[in-house]
Amino acid sequence: MASMAAFTLVAIDPDTESYEVGRPFIEKAGVAHKVDFREGKGLEKLDDLLAEEAAAGREAAFDFAFVDADKPNYTITPDPISSRWS
Numbered sequence: 256m257a258s259m260a261a262f263t264l265v266a267i268d269p270d271t272e273s274y275e276v277g278r279p280f281i282e283k284a285g286v287a288h289k290v291d292f293r294e295g296k297g298l299e300k301l302d303d304l305l306a307e308e309a310a311a312g313r314e315a316a317f318d319f320a321f322v323d324a325d326k327p328n329y330t331i332t333p334d335p336i337s338s339r340w341s
């Protein structure tokens with residue numbers, strides 16, 4: 256698992272207002288600089304993230320993924336994530 260100093264949390268939601276509800280708590284915890292918020296649908300943004308990492312010559316790796324949205328796609332969401340566990 257990556258050290259706490261190296262981690263980034265990627266938060267994806269098509270509704271920025273939902274993210275804004277939680278932002279004060281993220282800021283209070285002092286970790287706002289660690290959160291990479293991406294507005295959009297999870298699977299699409301995950302593809303973008305993987306493409307960015309590939310373009311930078313890195314392979315995206317995740318220590319943890321929490322999915323609490325887009326319930327009809329739950330059955331396909333784990334594959335693009337679980338194949339890239341670090």
Ligand SMILES: C[S@@+](CC[C@H](N)C(=O)[O-])C[C@H]1O[C@@H](n2cnc3c(N)ncnc32)[C@H](O)[C@@H]1O
Nearest residue numbers: 267268269270273274295296297298323324325
């Ligand atoms: C049940 S709420 C959960 C929010 C958060 N996990 C929490 O516990 O406070 C579901 C969230 O999923 C978002 N959502 C809906 N479809 C999505 C998708 N395709 N990709 C990413 N997020 C989505 C909604 O905008 C909403 O903010």
